[in-house]
Amino acid sequence: MMITWDLFLPFAAVSVILWTAGVAATFCNKDRCSKVALWCTAIGVIIYAVFVGGLWLSLERPPLRTLGETRLWYSLFMVVSGWIVYLRWQYRWIQVFSLIVASVFICINIFKPDIHDQSLMPALQSAWFVPHVTVYIFSYSVFGCAFLLAVSGLWQHTGKYLCSADQLVKIGMAFLTFGMLSGCIWAKQAWGSYWTWDPKEIWAAATWCAYLVYIHRRTSKSSTDSHATYRHARMSYIWLIIGFLLLQMCWYGVNLLPSASSSMHSYS
Amino acid sequence: MCLWITIYLAIALALQLAFGNIDDRLFTFPVGAALGVGALAILYVAEKEWGKSRWIKDMRSSKMACLLIALSVFACIIGGCMSANSSFQSSIPFVALLVALMVNLTLAILHRIITRHKKTDWIFIATHVGIWLMLFCGLAGSGDNRSLRAVVSANCDTTSAIDANSHTVSLPYTLRLLNFNIETNASNGSPTQYEATILIDNKPVEIAVNNPHSFNMSDDLYLMNFHRQADGIYCVFMIEHQPWKYPMLTGIVLLLIGAVAGGVKRAKPHISERIKDIDNTISTTRV
Structure with a gap:
């Protein structure tokens, strides 16, 4: 099955749900980094990355050309960066904000996906x-x-x-x-x-x-x-x-x- | 310090209003290079002889660097809002700002080298020398760059090109199109890649977008565009003459190495100590 932009909504929805669960789990476990939180976020990142990789294959070029495509990468990297900051300095709140930023960019891509033609x-x-x-x-x-x-x-x-x-x-x-x-x-x-x-x-x-x-x-x-x-x-x-x-x-x-x-x- | 910078930039602005943008042909070799080397020699002597004076200390300080870089941010914001053909990069205040930045940078580097500063590390030297080289090549070398356009077809030899001022320039070689290939997108017909084989003095050379032909250390030939006419394909080539190409590349590589090494280098403990100091001071101030 080819991964196209038509499948963005289910992939993004599952990822955002997992990331939200991950953030919630870090707040539940106050003492140290929760394994549940880590796994939820990691699986969310993998699912989202699979979509990006699949889109790369279906477009037959790296999905980096249009603003919509760069937003795709930004939302992925924002979650990863937020997690790195949390793991390094234990600021729980930064995950909430990085998740909000990533979700906003995902929503923009859902409602205004820009052009996604195959030509490079x-x-x-x-x-x-x-x-x-x-x-x-x-x-x-x-x-x-x-x-x-x-x-x-x-x-x-x-x-x-x-x-x-x-x-x-x-x-x-x-x-x-x-x-x-x-x-x-x-x-x-x-x-x-x-x-x-x-x-x-x-x-x-x-x-x-x-x-x-x-x-x-x-x-x-x-x-x-x-x-x-x-x-x-x-x-x-x-x-x-x-x-x-x-x-x-x-x-x-x-x-x-x-x-x-x-x-x-x-x-x- | 702020006052002197204000006066300096006010003079630059007045000159801009009086004379308009700088004509970079004024700095054609050897003038640009001589001015650059001369300025470097003066700054070396100034740092060596009067390095402890307040003036020189101020001119190479981090505070001065902050001020000048902040002014560069401001200048770029203005330039970014202007129309593309306003050539803000050639305006006298902007060039004056870059010259001031170069003076600050030169003095900072020379100070580290001459005094064998205890904080001197190779990352500092690589990043600062890299930026210095890039600025120097951009300023002193701007007058030496030349861009020509040549239209080449299979019908006849091309022996001349057009410069930026629409003057015809004779080429020291002949160009003729031998073959042209184009790949198009099946969905909309737009070109996805095109390449040409041309004869340069009867020697075949393949050129494509992102794959220029290098004549020598300073001249490169680029395939820029193509036109279909009734009598065949006409390819537009750009001949770039940039004698400062490799010094500029050296600057880029140095900055790249310095920036990446700086990014992976572990922070010194005193940085966190600084934050504690700040927080302590804040708490003391609040009490």
């Missing part, structure tokens, strides 16, 4: 296509978790999430940089230039620089100063939020701008 234009037929897009989307999910920590830190007026945010930004930045630079090398191969200041590239540069500001703020002397106050933490959180908003602009917001029509990154 010549420029996209490159060995760089899959690593470039998946790595980018994974970094988006990691920064999504950092964004949730920043909002929570601002809400609770505490700097205690900065340490976790540092780790997430470090990992996210490694993936984001890999995504951006692999894109540069691919662009040279396909279009003749590493960087052309295309609208998408400008927003990608803005996003990268925003997280770079965060890293420099966190490694500067003032952040190690024992007199550093919540004001420093607040500004760092604000930069995480700015970075995440710019990331949304780079991902799909740029398509709403008039300049998008001339972008070389318009595939959907």
